Amino acid sequence: MSDNLEQKIIEKIKHESLAPTPRWHFLLKEWLVWLVGVLSLLVGAAAVSVMIYLSKNNDLFIYDQVGRSFSGWLLLSLPYFWIVFLTLFVWILFYNIKHTKRGYRYPLFLIALFSVFASVLLGGAFSLFGLGEKIDDVLGRQAPFYDIIFNPHVDIWSRPEEGRLSGLVISNSSENTFVLVDREREEWQVAYSGKEGSGGNNAVIVGQPVRAIGKVTGEGLFSAQKIMAMQPGREFFRRLKPEGAPPLNFGPGKDAPACLADRGKLLDWLRQYPELKQALEQGLLDNQDLIREISADNPDFLPMLQSLNVSPETIQIIFSR
Amino acid sequence: MDNALKTKDLEDAELVRLSLADPDKFSLVIGRYQEKLSRYVRRLGASSPEDAEDILQDIFLKIYLNLNDFNPDLKFSSWVYRIAHNQVISHFRKRQVRPEAHSLPIDSPGFQLLADDISLDKQSDINLRQAAITEALNKLDARYREILILKFFEDKSYQEISDILKKPAGTVASLLNRAKKSLKNSLPAKMAEL
Numbered sequence: 001m002s003d004n005l006e007q008k009i010i011e012k013i014k015h016e017s018l019a020p021t022p023r024w025h026f027l028l029k030e031w032l033v034w035l036v037g038v039l040s041l042l043v044g045a046a047a048v049s050v051m052i053y054l055s056k057n058n059d060l061f062i063y064d065q066v067g068r069s070f071s072g073w074l075l076l077s078l079p080y081f082w083i084v085f086l087t088l089f090v091w092i093l094f095y096n097i098k099h100t101k102r103g104y105r106y107p108l109f110l111i112a113l114f115s116v117f118a119s120v121l122l123g124g125a126f127s128l129f130g131l132g133e134k135i136d137d138v139l140g141r142q143a144p145f146y147d148i149i150f151n152p153h154v155d156i157w158s159r160p161e162e163g164r165l166s167g168l169v170i171s172n173s174s175e176n177t178f179v180l181v182d183r184e185r186e187e188w189q190v191a192y193s194g195k196e197g198s199g200g201n202n203a204v205i206v207g208q209p210v211r212a213i214g215k216v217t218g219e220g221l222f223s224a225q226k227i228m229a230m231q232p233g234r235e236f237f238r239r240l241k242p243e244g245a246p247p248l249n250f251g252p253g254k255d256a257p258a259c260l261a262d263r264g265k266l267l268d269w270l271r272q273y274p275e276l277k278q279a280l281e282q283g284l285l286d287n288q289d290l291i292r293e294i295s296a297d298n299p300d301f302l303p304m305l306q307s308l309n310v311s312p313e314t315i316q317i318i319f320s321r
Numbered sequence: 322m323d324n325a326l327k328t329k330d331l332e333d334a335e336l337v338r339l340s341l342a343d344p345d346k347f348s349l350v351i352g353r354y355q356e357k358l359s360r361y362v363r364r365l366g367a368s369s370p371e372d373a374e375d376i377l378q379d380i381f382l383k384i385y386l387n388l389n390d391f392n393p394d395l396k397f398s399s400w401v402y403r404i405a406h407n408q409v410i411s412h413f414r415k416r417q418v419r420p421e422a423h424s425l426p427i428d429s430p431g432f433q434l435l436a437d438d439i440s441l442d443k444q445s446d447i448n449l450r451q452a453a454i455t456e457a458l459n460k461l462d463a464r465y466r467e468i469l470i471l472k473f474f475e476d477k478s479y480q481e482i483s484d485i486l487k488k489p490a491g492t493v494a495s496l497l498n499r500a501k502k503s504l505k506n507s508l509p510a511k512m513a514e515l
Contacts, residue, residue, distance in 0.1 A: 005351070005355060005374060005377060005378065005381075006348050006351045006352060006355065008378065009347070009348075009351055009378055009381045009382065009385075010344065010345060010347065010348055010351075012378075012382065013344050013347065013382070013385060014344060018344075018382070018385065018386060019344075019386075020340075020341060020385060020386055020387070020388040020389050021386055021387060021389055021390070022389060023389040023390075025389075026387075026389055026390040101392060102394075104483075104487035104488060104489065105483065105489055105490070106489060107489045107491055107492070108489075
């Protein structure tokens with residue numbers, strides 16, 4: 001059998017012109033496995049960064065103020081979509097590591113642990129660079145069903161009958177009342193009678209979304225005991241800007257463009273307190289989309305910013321996109 | 322004769338390089354591994370010489386086609402055994418038959434190694450003992466039988482078995498342990514020492 005088999009195999013190779021599969025074919029396969037693994041790690045980490053961003057703004061400990069138990073409130077506000085999304089990509093990462101050339105040498109639990117920790121650690125690093133916030137903003141601006149799928153908090157805070165109301169502040173005419181438009185595009189007159197330090201007027205900025213705990217007191221009327229800013233989902237709420245509404249202003253308690261009579265005083269303060277100027281510029285940088293939107297609707301807005309001695313670099317960063 | 326000696330001295334990796342350059346040189350790889358793989362295939366359950374030859378031919382063709390995939394970090398023999406292992410599994414899966422261990426050559430030193438390892442009663446007749454082990458192996462789950470064959474009949478180390486079966490070394494150790502226990506349980510009670 002020995003020589004016979006040897007001959008048969010060599011003849012078959014020659015007769016059928018068989019040739020070894022080229023090396024690049026195997027290298028490509030291996031690279032693909034690594035590439036998909038790395039992509040899964042990046043996508044999983046991005047999901048983690050969004051989850052961190054959502055949870056940072058979750059206010060878990062207000063459960064008693066909304067009449068829930070801690071566990072009930074926690075279960076209600078978990079970002080299920082992102083959990084499933086992360087699980088999927090951690091699994092793909094796990095699968096790909098297992099299928100690399102040396103992947104079989106490592107115990108499965110070790111690969112699984114690595115996949116989870118790598119995604120979480122990288123997600124934490126992404127979060128430091130504000131990636132979760134950026135992803136949430138992009139999805140908030142463009143993703144369909146954002147309020148149902150990507151950000152459970154929008155839905156949780158859209159139950160006025162249960163004492164939770166959220167929406168975009170569209171006007172803030174007096175000290176303790178403002179108007180917001182909720183996700184159903186209904187307008188609410190919100191009366192606020194809470195204490196300082198629990199949100200209140202500091203959170204009420206025209207053009208920014210807020211959430212309020214309180215109760216419905218009449219048709220389109222809501223009495224708020226606590227008002228908080230609503231960071232995740234802010235771009236989603238900006239979709240609600242009513243057609244033909246006056247340009248959304250920037251700053252609490254103001255319906256009109258910044259009070260011109262106070263400009264001199266403001267300039268003095270900005271000179272006197274460099275930290276204030278720094279905070280103003282940081283605020284502008286943090287809300288670049290809003291600034292561009294306001295500027296697009298108001299030709300005077302950019303000159304006004306310049307007159308406040310906002311540094312040209314900041315203006316360039318904001319308007320370079 | 323000189324040539325034959327030189328060929329014998331060549332490293333596996335060198336044989337791979339030569340085969341890639343000239344298909345005729347692949348006969349050197351076949352020559353080096355044919356007997357070992359033939360034994361392995363029969364041990365894994367090829368029931369007839371024709372069956373074994375068919376499987377062997379497929380194995381060598383697969384080795385040839387995948388020569389460029391050989392990773393020098395690995396022992397060439399482990400890589401070859403891995404291909405053989407996969408080919409045997411796929412062969413039996415295609416035919417939908419259960420591999421049989423009865424084709425284990427009875428004179429194999431693996432029987433003694435295995436008997437010593439699981440502390441079989443040394444008083445019993447050697448032929449009876451080997452027949453009992455063969456029968457017990459035949460009844461074993463395929464993955465247990467395979468790992469026992471690799472360890473005791475093919476004399477492979479844990480690392481080599483890990484590379485052949487593509488399992489972590491720790492898993493190989495625990496699988497081997499379970500395989501030995503299972504084999505012992507399948508043997509007649511009077512043969513297994515307490």
